[in-house]
Amino acid sequence: MTTSDCSQVSFEDSDTRRDEMHSTMEAWAKDLVDEVDDAASSEQFKKWLDVQSRFHDYSYRNTLLINRQCPHATRVAGYRTWQNEFNRHVSEGESAIWIWAPIIAKQCPDCENSPSYHERSDCEYDETPPEEWSKGLVGFRPAPVFDISQTEGEPLPELETEATGDADELLPALLEAAPSLTVDVAVVSQPEWTHGDAKGVCQYRSPAEQPLIEIRDRENSADIAVTLVHEYAHALLHNETDDKTERSKRELEAEAVSYIVGRYFGIDTSGSAFYLAAWEGDEPEVIFDRLERISSTAQEIIDVVNMVTDDE
Numbered sequence: 001m002t003t004s005d006c007s008q009v010s011f012e013d014s015d016t017r018r019d020e021m022h023s024t025m026e027a028w029a030k031d032l033v034d035e036v037d038d039a040a041s042s043e044q045f046k047k048w049l050d051v052q053s054r055f056h057d058y059s060y061r062n063t064l065l066i067n068r069q070c071p072h073a074t075r076v077a078g079y080r081t082w083q084n085e086f087n088r089h090v091s092e093g094e095s096a097i098w099i100w101a102p103i104i105a106k107q108c109p110d111c112e113n114s115p116s117y118h119e120r121s122d123c124e125y126d127e128t129p130p131e132e133w134s135k136g137l138v139g140f141r142p143a144p145v146f147d148i149s150q151t152e153g154e155p156l157p158e159l160e161t162e163a164t165g166d167a168d169e170l171l172p173a174l175l176e177a178a179p180s181l182t183v184d185v186a187v188v189s190q191p192e193w194t195h196g197d198a199k200g201v202c203q204y205r206s207p208a209e210q211p212l213i214e215i216r217d218r219e220n221s222a223d224i225a226v227t228l229v230h231e232y233a234h235a236l237l238h239n240e241t242d243d244k245t246e247r248s249k250r251e252l253e254a255e256a257v258s259y260i261v262g263r264y265f266g267i268d269t270s271g272s273a274f275y276l277a278a279w280e281g282d283e284p285e286v287i288f289d290r291l292e293r294i295s296s297t298a299q300e301i302i303d304v305v306n307m308v309t310d311d312e
Contacts, residue, residue, distance in 0.1 A: 021302070025260050025295040032259050035273035045277055047157040052278075054085055062099040066145075067196075069097045073147040074197045075156075082146060088153030096144030107136035114138040159278070161271035163226040163262055170265045170305070171225045174232075177304045178213075183235045185213045185228070193217075200227040202234040211235040226262045226269055229301060233257035236297050252276055253290055253297075260298040265305070 105114040110125035178185040200215045213231040233254035262269035
């Protein structure tokens, strides 16, 4: 999809407007399915996915440790891992980020201790000798890792997901739409940004308070606009959902909404396909299953922005 394909459409007839908007958004969602399929099969995505697979998922407590020591950290790995797997080296003078690394050793089938601790425990298991025990998690040890920002060397493959286009009028209208969508919005300067490499965040507060959306300020106003729509979608769709296992599905819904709204207002959001392809393998099915939620939320945001624009 090119920018020229993203011309704003018009629904002039008030009697058929809602049906036309819904069918048009449904068609755009189907376009997105095709783009996701193309993205998932592209060499660019495969290279990116290969690199991502070599970064470990960390436990909640390790994530906290990393965040407290290096809030801007995005991808961390050990000293040798950076050298051997990514052809990068830790810059001179950098301080390590300390996490808990698992200790894997032969483990007593009964007390689950390593042989040395088993001998010092009260466990009486003696059915099989230690050399026949299976390996398992027996504890944790402090281990140093380093963020990519602390390293130099070969660049890692990146996905180009930024939106492009003219958002000089759209972005102010989206910001002005916040009260009508019952959310609070703050655009935060880069030096004051505390959410790592995230472009935006939606924070759900107490039932008496509106969700708070924070957007990282940057030069690309089109990408800010699409990020804001993404977070609006979270606020409208997921304010009462706290199931972390649903995270990938929630992200898919929010990104699909931002794709549709961005396309309506003439912003090229084709990079969303890469973003969506990164989450899970059944994007087309999930998009179709949730088409009604995606379309109705996109339509709500478009209606509010158009109302703001008409009132000016």
